[in-house]
Amino acid sequence: DVQLAESGGGLIQPGGSLRLSCAGSGFDFRNYSMNWVRQAPGKGLEWISYISSTGATTYYADSVKGRFTSFRDNPKKSLFLQMKSLRVEDTALYYCMGGYFGSVWGQGTLVTVSS
Amino acid sequence: SSELTQPSSVSVSPGQTARITCSGDVVAKKYVRWFQQKSGQAPVLVIYKTSERPSGIPERFSGSSSGTTATLAISGAQVEDEADYYCYSAPDDRGFGGGTKLTVL
Numbered sequence: 001d002v003q004l005a006e007s008g009g010g011l012i013q014p015g016g017s018l019r020l021s022c023a024g025s026g027f028d029f030r031n032y033s034m035n036w037v038r039q040a041p042g043k044g045l046e047w048i049s050y051i052s053s054t055g056a057t058t059y060y061a062d063s064v065k066g067r068f069t070s071f072r073d074n075p076k077k078s079l080f081l082q083m084k085s086l087r088v089e090d091t092a093l094y095y096c097m098g099g100y101f102g103s104v105w106g107q108g109t110l111v112t113v114s115s
Numbered sequence: 116s117s118e119l120t121q122p123s124s125v126s127v128s129p130g131q132t133a134r135i136t137c138s139g140d141v142v143a144k145k146y147v148r149w150f151q152q153k154s155g156q157a158p159v160l161v162i163y164k165t166s167e168r169p170s171g172i173p174e175r176f177s178g179s180s181s182g183t184t185a186t187l188a189i190s191g192a193q194v195e196d197e198a199d200y201y202c203y204s205a206p207d208d209r210g211f212g213g214g215t216k217l218t219v220l
Contacts, residue, residue, distance in 0.1 A: 044211065046210070047203070047211055061210070
């Protein structure tokens with residue numbers, strides 16, 4: 001089965017840090033660029049980060065630039081999102097998206113930023 | 116804020132054709148993808164490269180583009196097609212439109 005599985009979410013205080021993981025299986029992970037997408041409660045999808053297949057190129061949404069860092073470990077078929085200086089408005093369900101034209105999504109991991 | 120503009124809602128009766136638009140300058144320059152998201156579920160890719168349909172997606176889903184507007188059409192819409200639909204451009208062009216809630220009733 002072609003799958004992505006996110007983990008690492010949880011409750012974190014404002015200003016804190018968190019690292020999300022995304023594990024790929026069933027497809028040649030190293031050949032595909034990957035993205036992080038989030039969805040705040042009751043809101044639409046927000047793209048936040050892109051990383052090329054080799055990890056050499058990254059892009060970030062303005063809302064997270066300078067605070068979030070995306071990186072990957074292709075031998076381990078894993079994608080990561082290092083988040084720091086978290087804000088209440090970062091509260092969301094975080095998805096990784098990849099595969100052929102974004103055809104593969106995980107089920108998401110919930111990040112709640114609250115004091 | 117998104118650089119792709121979608122109507123917030125579209126409503127059709129079962130069997131009619133639903134059309135959801137996505138407007139923005141990037142549409143004239145880049146391919147567009149469409150994602151369907153049903154309540155409580157992860158998004159599903161229904162159109163890529165503006166008009167290509169992934170395997171497993173019903174033929175009633177089609178995509179097109181003219182100028183700065185892309186359109187997702189669902190011919191013979193069914194109740195099961197009720198969902199939020201998002202257009203999406205290349206990641207370096209800010210990503211998703213605001214989403215359109217499709218109601219079929």
